[in-house]
Amino acid sequence: MNEMKENNNISSVCTNSMEKREEKKELTRTTILKRENFDMANSSFITPPPATTTSDIDQMPSVYALSTTATPPPPLNSIFDMMPCDIIGGDQKAGSLGFIDLLDINQDFGTAASLFDWFAQNPIVGSQQQQTFVPSPASTLPETSEVLNNPATPNSSASISSSSNEAGNDAFQQVKTGDQEEEQDHDKTKKQLKPKKKNQKRQREPRFAFMTKSEVDHLDDGFRWRKYGQKAVKNSPYPRSYYRCTSAGCGVKKRVERSSDDSSIVVTTYEGQHIHPSPITPRGSIGILTDSTGFGAATSSFVIPQTQYQQHAYMYSSSPSLNITTSNTSFSPTFSFHQRRSDSPASLLRDHGLLQDIVPSQMRKEPKEE
DNA sequence: CGGGTTTGACCAGCGC
DNA sequence: GCGCTGGTCAAACCCG
Numbered sequence: 001m002n003e004m005k006e007n008n009n010i011s012s013v014c015t016n017s018m019e020k021r022e023e024k025k026e027l028t029r030t031t032i033l034k035r036e037n038f039d040m041a042n043s044s045f046i047t048p049p050p051a052t053t054t055s056d057i058d059q060m061p062s063v064y065a066l067s068t069t070a071t072p073p074p075p076l077n078s079i080f081d082m083m084p085c086d087i088i089g090g091d092q093k094a095g096s097l098g099f100i101d102l103l104d105i106n107q108d109f110g111t112a113a114s115l116f117d118w119f120a121q122n123p124i125v126g127s128q129q130q131q132t133f134v135p136s137p138a139s140t141l142p143e144t145s146e147v148l149n150n151p152a153t154p155n156s157s158a159s160i161s162s163s164s165n166e167a168g169n170d171a172f173q174q175v176k177t178g179d180q181e182e183e184q185d186h187d188k189t190k191k192q193l194k195p196k197k198k199n200q201k202r203q204r205e206p207r208f209a210f211m212t213k214s215e216v217d218h219l220d221d222g223f224r225w226r227k228y229g230q231k232a233v234k235n236s237p238y239p240r241s242y243y244r245c246t247s248a249g250c251g252v253k254k255r256v257e258r259s260s261d262d263s264s265i266v267v268t269t270y271e272g273q274h275i276h277p278s279p280i281t282p283r284g285s286i287g288i289l290t291d292s293t294g295f296g297a298a299t300s301s302f303v304i305p306q307t308q309y310q311q312h313a314y315m316y317s318s319s320p321s322l323n324i325t326t327s328n329t330s331f332s333p334t335f336s337f338h339q340r341r342s343d344s345p346a347s348l349l350r351d352h353g354l355l356q357d358i359v360p361s362q363m364r365k366e367p368k369e370e
Numbered sequence: 371c372g373g374g375t376t377t378g379a380c381c382a383g384c385g386c
Numbered sequence: 387g388c389g390c391t392g393g394t395c396a397a398a399c400c401c402g
Contacts, residue, residue: 227375229394242393246373
């Protein structure tokens with residue numbers, strides 16, 4: 001009912017000015033990522049996923065990975081590839097980039113373990129670091145390639161926009177100071193009770209977005225969330241929901257929206273870091289555990305089942321709970337994966353309505369030509 | 371009754 | 387300056 005209302009409202013809000021704005025957004029993305037310079041010719045990065053017997057894999061889309069190093073991501077071989085899509089610097093205006101925009105940088109991580117490994121080995125550096133846009137085997141999976149706006153030019157790396165990146169780094173510095181919560185609360189109260197200082201951009205924590213294919217909007221990631229807002233999304237019939245971690249002092253926020261192009265795809269964006277362990281730690285929880293500081297400890301040591309899913313079985317039952325691990329100048333997103341007993345992780349996940357197929361960015365509107 | 375959700379209003383930032 | 391949009395607040399409401 002409510003959604004229908006919103007549908008009506010939103011569907012009529014497509015104007016030329018919006019399209020112009022979208023164009024500008026696209027320009028921004030291109031500026032930041034310079035993805036047109038990423039190397040498609042570097043065949044070492046283009047490792048096709050190993051053949052599997054699962055039909056899902058046949059439909060597995062290809063995506064791009066955004067790496068900060070020249071190290072290639074692990075080979076692809078997961079059915080349900082998580083697709084962390086972007087890490088956003090701190091000063092990005094929230095409204096200037098929609099979720100789908102954030103997802104423009106798709107990352108290609110073949111397996112959860114691989115993702116962990118890859119992030120552990122390739123921490124994303126906040127600033128002054130060369131970023132390599134790593135193409136995945138799009139050519140091997142043509143059905144999805146058009147979505148990806150494949151870079152066509154053969155330069156292998158490009159530096160990230162320093163302005164946006166340094167702002168992101170600033171945000172991390174704030175995170176590390178421990179004044180974060182205070183700052184956030186202060187900011188919150190200022191927002192409506194007191195006039196906000198002008199000429200002082202609100203600093204945002206780095207964000208991490210990914211898409212999942214799921215029927216449920218709010219995925220169980222082990223943390224408790226309280227919804228504090230819902231907004232209609234421009235050019236989308238689906239509303240965007242805003243969640244905050246309910247743990248005292250934890251300022252982590254999460255936004256959830258459905259893709260306008262594919263209603264089965266849920267786009268989740270995490271912002272901030274949990275300062276507490278997950279209150280819901282299922283038996284046999286594996287993967288990355290937050291330490292007492294709340295910063296995830298990047299690890300990829302998993303107990304791998306002896307099945308054909310050997311390399312990615314736990315990916316299926318993963319609930320990505322994002323932790324941004326920080327060090328002096330770098331951060332790397334990590335995920336907590338909560339194992340659930342399963343013979344067939346994929347089917348179990350479907351049954352439980354948890355994170356399911358992690359899907360590509362098909363929902364993105366085709367990028368505008370430059 | 372406590373905690374979570376809904377929803378209208380407000381604010382900030384940006385583009386025109 | 388105005389309009390648009392994203393983000394947030396908080397009162398009202400719902401539910402166990």
